[in-house]
Amino acid sequence: MPAIAKVTKEMIIDAAFEIAKEMGAENITARTVSQKLGCSTQPVLYHFKTIEDVRIAAHKKASEFHMNYVTNLNGRYERPMLEVGMRHIQFAVEEKNLFCFLFHSNYYTGISLSDWFTGEIFDSLFPILKRQAKVDRRQAYSIFSQILLVTHGIASLLADNAMVYDEAYCINTLSDAYFGIMYLIKTGQNADGNL
Incomplete structure (x- = not known):
């Protein structure tokens, strides 16, 4: 029998970020995150005390994504x-x-x-x-x-x-x-x- 892939904290944050991106942050729940990962809700609640903590971590990831997006300059416009x-x-x-x-x-x-x-x-x-x-x-x-x-x-x-x-x-x-x-x-x- 193959080993079951371990769900990591980073995987949960990534899944919550994707949910926020695709459907809006209000849709980040233990159920939607676990569905995105193809697992039960247990790993989500194991790594995070509350779903609120998942949303906070997803917000931080979204903030980093935004900063990288905004500062990725390619010279398309005449002034930086x-x-x-x-x-x-x-x-x-x-x-x-x-x-x-x-x-x-x-x-x-x-x-x-x-x-x-x-x-x-x-x-x-x-x-x-x-x-x-x-x-x-x-x-x-x-x-x-x-x-x-x-x-x-x-x-x-x-x-x-x-x-x-x-x-x-x-x-x-x-x-x-x-x-x-x-x-x-x-x-x-x-x-x-x-x-």
């Missing part, structure tokens, strides 16, 4: 920051279930905007922005934070089916925001988002 913004928007279009799980659920950790910019992935983008825009770190932070807010607003509307994806419109909107912020910085006006 435009490409990062467009990748975030395209993620919302192509991976609606994951986008909603990441940003429109109670699993989002609620970190502040400044916390986003202290992570190592975004740290790699600041030198690009500083060089491209010829600005200092504070100005780069201001540009990036404001572009992120515009980008995330568009992405959220698309993920919620509140608008139809139009690549040219998105490019123009992000470019207008970028050049508007650059104008404020170059003319010495406040571009920190204060009214």
Whole structure:
């Protein structure tokens, strides 16, 4: 008789991630995960105390997937920051279930905007922005934070089916925001988002 394949914690997380991606995170249950793995619910509940812990682990995996997706730049757009913004928007279009799980659920950790910019992935983008825009770190932070807010607003509307994806419109909107912020910085006006 062949040995029964052991279900690992990583296999459970991968299955929960796939369920979130295909059907939405609300469908992550011990039963759906076990069905995806072709096993009983026992291994799921052996590795995780609750199904909530499975969802939290799947959310972390989805977050890593999103960051890799957004920062996988291939030079399709003329400016790196435009490409990062467009990748975030395209993620919302192509991976609606994951986008909603990441940003429109109670699993989002609620970190502040400044916390986003202290992570190592975004740290790699600041030198690009500083060089491209010829600005200092504070100005780069201001540009990036404001572009992120515009980008995330568009992405959220698309993920919620509140608008139809139009690549040219998105490019123009992000470019207008970028050049508007650059104008404020170059003319010495406040571009920190204060009214």
